[in-house]
Amino acid sequence: MKRALIITALVLALAGCGSIPPQRLTVPKPTGPHPVGTVSVHLVDQSRPDPWNGSGRKRELMVSLWYPARDVQAHPVAPWMPKAAAERYLEMNDLEPGSVLLDRTDGHEGAPADTSLGRLPVVLYSPGANASRAYGTGVVEELASRGYAVVTVDHPYDAAVVEFPGGRVEAGVELTDFAKAVDVRVADVRFVLDSLPSLEEKLPGRDGKPLFDLARIGMFGHSLGGAATSSAMYADPRIKAGLGLDGAVFGKVAQSGLDRPYMVVDTDGKGGMATNPTLRTFWDGLRGWRLNVTLKGAAHNSFGDDALLIPMAAEPLGLGKEQLKEVVGTIPAERALAFQRAYPPAFFEQNLRGRPQALLRGPSAAFPEVSYRR
Template structure:
């Protein structure tokens, strides 16, 4: 588990800065996630899914494996209530874990997004993208990416892996925390998430879809996956085990569960921070596994980025004045992540060539291409 702690070092440093903030400081302004850049409105719908075929691996006495899944999708109109970024209970647990007890939970819970709860879906058929957050991160931290993809014509399933994050609230009001943190085996976590993803896809496009309206707008033959941290490792394992998933992205995740020597030919993208995930950096699994990718592939890193740069977390801490100086600004990190993730799925699910994937561009000088 020391590798997980190393991955979260930057967050711990931000937490220390939060604790050090004087009590007399003025309350921060309302927080916001940069607006998505697509032309489509974004709707959301959240589901509580129960996999009766599996006992929860982290808390067996809780019974069947339960997941909270938030869908983001192209909407016809901006109707309904604004999408809540987190519940207050989730935000409080997350901030407490960061050591940021002085930050009001409402400041995070009420972060403004650009999606509308239960908005009517747009007409059409859209690819499905599954997103899996980093270990201990709440699923909310990939909201900015999910909204972007939905605004560009994708249906997105953002999975909350129960007992693997600091703060998951269920419809009955109970909130679970990260039981797996500090005790779980990283390979086991990846295996659990691989099973979670397969179950969610089954519930969305299987014979008894949990969301009939969504089933009608999902192109069941065009499915991709992206994950942050161990969610990225899970993406490669899903690619190996689920033929329905055609293209995948690992965002700054160690390959704890390695890609086998036989590899696979499906397109795969590596997006990493500019320190540990450069060739020959202190995280060696990319050097080992990149040659095993036998299909279309890219290895891209962002200068001055860190582990959180591919999520909303740095976006929020920048607005609170709590980020470390000298790093990649949160809004810029999110913009880069959106650019390359969107381009990858456009090219490999929709068949629309995206030259931004071919090499460095003047518009994105932070992006380094390797091999």
């Protein structure tokens, strides 16, 4: 099932029955020691026209910065999805505004950054196709609460909806050329990397102090975002470590591999290393630190906030066990979320901060559903 259809199903399931009151979609609170601040930023790449809309308009991106905050009092929590984008979701499904509440995260808008932590490792996040940067909120907040600066990137026109300043919303196009989509995303990511100094200036309460450690940049993504991660690493050596969550591999990196740390997370349901020859070729070409883990019982949409949201929709939508298994597997949502809160942070702790992690060495009693391959 395509992610766009899953989103539609979720909205219909939660709002389609008049007897069911509106539900607020949330993700579990981050567990790190720092409260989380966030700001959204509009970027325009003057060097290239948008490759999807055909208007000749320069390529625009929306990104969000997530970071450890000094003080979150008097700073409201950010919405999971911006208001106009959320309303477009509902409008696309003939639903009234407010039928579903997408109005809460644990990131506080405009909260001052905690400058006492010094320079922060930077992690970029790229979501799946027909998705949104919102879908990584849970793991992104976790990283920020542990002292990372995280930049989440919306890729307009292969994202479901993107809201720009002033309430303008651009909906996604029907995506069929995934190789092109990866190339576009790589260009987006390289532009974001170029923009990091100016993005740093957007952090509230920075007081001129440098907070982004540009020598410690990592990236991760789900599905098409995982493919974008490996290809962006191939194209740009500024990305020192990458992680793909059930992502394919496209382009030259599939044959050439990488010389920096990379972690492949796959699932039995999607095929993974065992039956995906391109992924196996990529794996064989990894020359730096590498790890492949398979999350038993997971399916392609067991990653990101989908792991929580889709099971919530199953009963009111009438999804049977086999249908739900196809989408999110048999792994309980709390275990899928626990995996995301443990393994990506461990990967970046080891490969951006140089702190070896026992969790990455081999099987863990705390995660019996995870198998390892070196």
